Amino acid sequence: DAGVIQSPRHEVTEMGQEVTLRCKPISGHNSLFWYRQTMMRGLELLIYFNNNVPIDDSGMPEDRFSAKMPNASFSTLKIQPSEPRDSAVYFCASSPSLAGGDYNEQFFGPGTRLTVL
Amino acid sequence: ILNVEQSPQSLHVQEGDSTNFTCSFPSSNFYALHWYRWETAKSPEALFVMTLNGDEKKKGRISATLNTKEGYSYLYIKGSQPEDSATYLCAANDYKLSFGAGTTVTVRA
Numbered sequence: 001d002a003g004v005i006q007s008p009r010h011e012v013t014e015m016g017q018e019v020t021l022r023c024k025p026i027s028g029h030n031s032l033f034w035y036r037q038t039m040m041r042g043l044e045l046l047i048y049f050n051n052n053v054p055i056d057d058s059g060m061p062e063d064r065f066s067a068k069m070p071n072a073s074f075s076t077l078k079i080q081p082s083e084p085r086d087s088a089v090y091f092c093a094s095s096p097s098l099a100g101g102d103y104n105e106q107f108f109g110p111g112t113r114l115t116v117l
Numbered sequence: 118i119l120n121v122e123q124s125p126q127s128l129h130v131q132e133g134d135s136t137n138f139t140c141s142f143p144s145s146n147f148y149a150l151h152w153y154r155w156e157t158a159k160s161p162e163a164l165f166v167m168t169l170n171g172d173e174k175k176k177g178r179i180s181a182t183l184n185t186k187e188g189y190s191y192l193y194i195k196g197s198q199p200e201d202s203a204t205y206l207c208a209a210n211d212y213k214l215s216f217g218a219g220t221t222v223t224v225r226a
Contacts, residue, residue, distance in 0.1 A: 059118075105163045
């Protein structure tokens with residue numbers, strides 16, 4: 001298995017532009033998580049999906065951020081318009097199940113390093 | 118979001134020495150405690166998931182214990198090696214993960 005796949009790995013854009021980050025979870029995993037990592041706030045959960053349905057988006061910082069999961073093998077995180085303070089590493093993770101023993105273990109993708117100028 | 122605290126924030130260990138560090142979390146609404154290992158320029162990798170009070174798990178030279186009644190977990194590294202240098206994150210799970218800030222371990226050869 002290739003693990004969680006994220007693209008692009010690096011993104012540099014200008015303030016005001018739309019940014020779309022992509023994630024392909026591990027096949028068979030039914031939970032998907034988007035995290036943001038910054039020096040100031042560490043690793044924080046933005047939103048997570050279970051069976052393609054958004055369960056909790058309370059971590060999404062503001063309306064400029066949106067996430068979708070149109071099917072079990074693909075999710076996007078979109079920022080429109082982007083701002084310099086959005087610069088961070090964005091991780092996607094997937095898990096076999098939302099609840100239940102060891103299956104809560106999450107598998108992280110390599111992350112997308114976003115720089116907004 | 119659960120308040121998860123880790124200490125110390127960082128530590129330096131001489132190669133061959135053993136070390137340990139702490140994760141504290143709210144003991145109510147607890148479901149599971151996760152430990153992740155995060156090397157620089159890589160993504161977090163799961164080490165352990167523990168659910169039961171008194172649980173102890175081991176992977177090679179790394180082990181962890183869990184006390185759900187008082188809300189803490191210890192991670193131990195026995196005979197530290199340079200490849201153990203990483204940030205160790207713990208996360209409490211009350212159906213979603215709340216991560217601590219991590220303990221960054223640097224092993225000096």
